[in-house]
Amino acid sequence: MAHFAHYREAHPLPFIIFHYINLGAFLTLVISGIFIHFPYLPNVMGMARGAHITAGIVLIINLIIRIFLALFVDTATSPGTRQKEKEIKAWLPQLENRHQFIPWIKYYLFIKKDHPLTAKFNPLQKFAYMFLPFSFIFMAITGFAMWGPTMNWIVCETFTNLVGGLMNVRIIHYFMMFVNVIFLIIHLYMVITEGGIPLIKLMFLQREHGGYTYDTTTHSISGKDEKEYPKLLS
Amino acid sequence: MDEKVLTSQFEDLLASRGVTRRGFLQLCGTIAAATGLAHVTVPDVAHALEESVIGAAEGNLFPVIWIEGASCTGCTEAFAQIDQPDPATVVLEMISCNYNETLSFAAGHSMEEAKAQTIKQCAGKYVLVYEGALLEGWDGWALRVAEETGVNAFLEAAESAFGVVALGSCAVNGGWMGSKKTPAGAIGCQALMAKHGIETPVTNIPGCPANPEWLVAVLVDVVMMGILPELNIDNKPSLIFEQAVHENCQRRGHFENGEFVYKFGSEEEKKGFCLYAMGCRGPQTKANCGIVRYNHRRSWCIEAGSPCIGCCEANPLDASHNWVDVNAPFHERHRDLRIGNWVVQPRTIGLAAVALTAIGVIIHGFGMKASGRLEDIRFEKQREWDAKHPDSAIGDYTADRIIIHADGTEEVVPADVFEKMQDAEYEQSMKKIGAAAASAVATGSATAQDAVETAEETARTSIDDAEAKTAEDVENAIEEEIDETKGGQE
Numbered sequence: 001m002a003h004f005a006h007y008r009e010a011h012p013l014p015f016i017i018f019h020y021i022n023l024g025a026f027l028t029l030v031i032s033g034i035f036i037h038f039p040y041l042p043n044v045m046g047m048a049r050g051a052h053i054t055a056g057i058v059l060i061i062n063l064i065i066r067i068f069l070a071l072f073v074d075t076a077t078s079p080g081t082r083q084k085e086k087e088i089k090a091w092l093p094q095l096e097n098r099h100q101f102i103p104w105i106k107y108y109l110f111i112k113k114d115h116p117l118t119a120k121f122n123p124l125q126k127f128a129y130m131f132l133p134f135s136f137i138f139m140a141i142t143g144f145a146m147w148g149p150t151m152n153w154i155v156c157e158t159f160t161n162l163v164g165g166l167m168n169v170r171i172i173h174y175f176m177m178f179v180n181v182i183f184l185i186i187h188l189y190m191v192i193t194e195g196g197i198p199l200i201k202l203m204f205l206q207r208e209h210g211g212y213t214y215d216t217t218t219h220s221i222s223g224k225d226e227k228e229y230p231k232l233l234s
Numbered sequence: 235m236d237e238k239v240l241t242s243q244f245e246d247l248l249a250s251r252g253v254t255r256r257g258f259l260q261l262c263g264t265i266a267a268a269t270g271l272a273h274v275t276v277p278d279v280a281h282a283l284e285e286s287v288i289g290a291a292e293g294n295l296f297p298v299i300w301i302e303g304a305s306c307t308g309c310t311e312a313f314a315q316i317d318q319p320d321p322a323t324v325v326l327e328m329i330s331c332n333y334n335e336t337l338s339f340a341a342g343h344s345m346e347e348a349k350a351q352t353i354k355q356c357a358g359k360y361v362l363v364y365e366g367a368l369l370e371g372w373d374g375w376a377l378r379v380a381e382e383t384g385v386n387a388f389l390e391a392a393e394s395a396f397g398v399v400a401l402g403s404c405a406v407n408g409g410w411m412g413s414k415k416t417p418a419g420a421i422g423c424q425a426l427m428a429k430h431g432i433e434t435p436v437t438n439i440p441g442c443p444a445n446p447e448w449l450v451a452v453l454v455d456v457v458m459m460g461i462l463p464e465l466n467i468d469n470k471p472s473l474i475f476e477q478a479v480h481e482n483c484q485r486r487g488h489f490e491n492g493e494f495v496y497k498f499g500s501e502e503e504k505k506g507f508c509l510y511a512m513g514c515r516g517p518q519t520k521a522n523c524g525i526v527r528y529n530h531r532r533s534w535c536i537e538a539g540s541p542c543i544g545c546c547e548a549n550p551l552d553a554s555h556n557w558v559d560v561n562a563p564f565h566e567r568h569r570d571l572r573i574g575n576w577v578v579q580p581r582t583i584g585l586a587a588v589a590l591t592a593i594g595v596i597i598h599g600f601g602m603k604a605s606g607r608l609e610d611i612r613f614e615k616q617r618e619w620d621a622k623h624p625d626s627a628i629g630d631y632t633a634d635r636i637i638i639h640a641d642g643t644e645e646v647v648p649a650d651v652f653e654k655m656q657d658a659e660y661e662q663s664m665k666k667i668g669a670a671a672a673s674a675v676a677t678g679s680a681t682a683q684d685a686v687e688t689a690e691e692t693a694r695t696s697i698d699d700a701e702a703k704t705a706e707d708v709e710n711a712i713e714e715e716i717d718e719t720k721g722g723q724e
Binding site: 002003037039040041042043044045046047048049095096098099100102103108110112113114115116117146148151152157161164165166167168169170171174175177178179181182185186189193210212213215218219220221222223224225226227228 | 467468476477478480481489490491492493494496510511515517518519544547549552555560561567568569571580581583584585587588591592595598599601602605607608610611612613614615616617618619628629630631633635636637638639640642647652656659660663
């Protein structure tokens with residue numbers, strides 16, 4: 001099975017906690033949002049609204065903390081390596097990604113057979129993950145523009161006027177929910193097809209897994225790790 | 235002493251109209267409270283009204299010109315349909331309405347003359363109340379009165395007014411006539427004045443019809459106190475149009491409890507549940523309808539059982555943002571989107587996008603399966619760019635590789651040997667899929683033939699790029715197995 005090794009250095013504990021909070025808030029937002037939009041489940045409107053607004057605030061605070069973490073926490077910015085750098089490097093264009101955008105598209109369209117070499121995130125992933133914080137902030141602005149206590153905040157009011165009224169704000173918020181759900185579908189698909197069980201275990205349980213190793217100084221595969229990693233946490 | 239005389243004079247005036255001093259002070263309180271005029275106290279309002287009435291007695295009324303544009307006269311009706319001598323009517327009588335096409339007794343030349351005189355003699359001192367939309371369509375030939383087009387009549391009156399009050403959603407931004415589908419070219423007062431560079435302050439009072447009490451409140455501010463009310467970004471009085479209808483709705487409790495009317499004529503409707511599920515626009519329409527209410531504070535739309543249809547939604551500078559286009563169809567959660575001739579609810583687009591993504595992912599998943607990538611992948615030996623541009627290569631692919639064995643020992647392997655090992659491992663995996671596909675055929679029954687073809691195709695695709703020799707080997711192996719399977723089935 002030719003995959004890169006899954007080492008903890010790729011996803012340190014703070015990011016795993018972030019990911020759990022993100023997942024919880026995201027699902028809460030989508031589900032409570034559906035109850036708010038389609039009010040067909042009786043007697044839950046108050047709860048759904050409370051949960052929706054709380055989860056929205058949690059998501060934004062989590063995002064802000066995450067952005068700061070990226071500046072201070074060291075992670076492996078390439079796959080299959082224990083060499084660490086500041087995480088923000090994985091957000092920005094890396095040498096690993098240079099000229100690799102077209103090969104990745106060709107790979108996913110089945111034009112190219114061999115799996116392209118990559119950084120921690122491939123170029124397509126980088127676009128998706130860079131889009132996500134903006135999407136969350138955008139969702140927050142549109143959301144707060146519709147919520148009574150905050151709708152007259154200058155940011156919200158300006159935005160409402162910019163897009164032509166609260167009805168449009170509402171429709172944009174609604175569409176963006178679908179965009180985020182589409183992100184979720186593709187994210188899940190890519191996780192399953194690219195990383196599979198080993199990646200899911202790493203992300204949720206911090207379990208490591210062997211595979212090809214990578215060297216960030218030569219920017220190429222550096223060998224193979226065939227060790228049996230313990231199945232338990234520790 | 236003076237005050238006493240004036241007061242009694244004022245009370246006589248009120249009495250002659252059947253209004254008690256008590257009723258009058260109640261009105262003052264209502265105006266101050268209902269419009270939330272924080273800077274105005276009840277005595278201030280009372281004083282202003284008294285002054286104005288005294289002024290009336292002495293022939294010094296604040297002159298008002300009230301012009302009908304493209305309107306249904308609903309806003310005028312909202313004032314006129316008053317069944318008893320009412321404090322609000324008294325207030326309206328405190329202004330000198332020198333021109334009003336609907337209510338004036340005079341007509342024809344003398345009335346036009348009254349208007350012309352007011353504009354000329356009271357320049358900068360009169361208020362122009364404009365009701366209905368302004369029409370720019372048909373080269374401006376609409377709304378002609380006395381050989382003058384509607385647009386010109388408005389501009390002339392607006393230019394030298396103390397202030398313009400755009401009354402009703404049509405006057406604010408064209409209302410439903412502003413819809414792109416009409417040829418009328420309807421536009422609101424503020425937008426038209428901006429076009430012609432007239433800088434008279436505009437106060438927008440949307441609504442269909444606008445609540446009479448809102449106009450009274452603005453008149454008290456603008457005319458009698460001589461100040462402009464505090465306006466928001468849309469030039470609407472901010473204290474009236476600051477909060478959403480939803481915030482002050484009497485059915486809000488049912489909303490929070492999740493008790494909704496889903497169908498008219500249902501049990502839920504009888505119980506007075508929230509109308510949100512019927513498409514109520516309360517959460518997105520800013521107006522204090524629920525506080526001021528209509529018809530002498532007797533009732534209002536939502537109390538009467540109708541969902542809010544958002545008639546106060548109006549962006550003064552954008553006719554396409556009229557309340558009908560923004561909110562129709564009223565019983566749907568969202569407005570309709572129009573893409574060419576296709577009218578669609580956002581729900582349809584959203585669900586279709588998610589469905590397409592899901593289908594795309596599933597199809598791609600089949601592709602991944604067919605290409606064998608779910609079983610194994612082969613990494614490129616070097617980046618495509620590096621292969622073509624060795625001079626500016628990103629990676630160094632020649633270094634020795636290190637294999638860490640299961641027991642923890644390390645083995646150093648030259649790059650080319652390691653690469654051969656990679657290839658061999660990959661071919662091994664591909665062979666395994668070939669065998670798996672073939673054994674799937676063995677367990678199949680009715681569609682055995684189809685399955686054989688699929689298996690062949692799968693194997694062919696997966697070994698497409700593999701080296702010729704290996705490819706042949708694998709293919710042969712697969713065909714052998716398939717033959718065996720066929721034999722077994724027969």
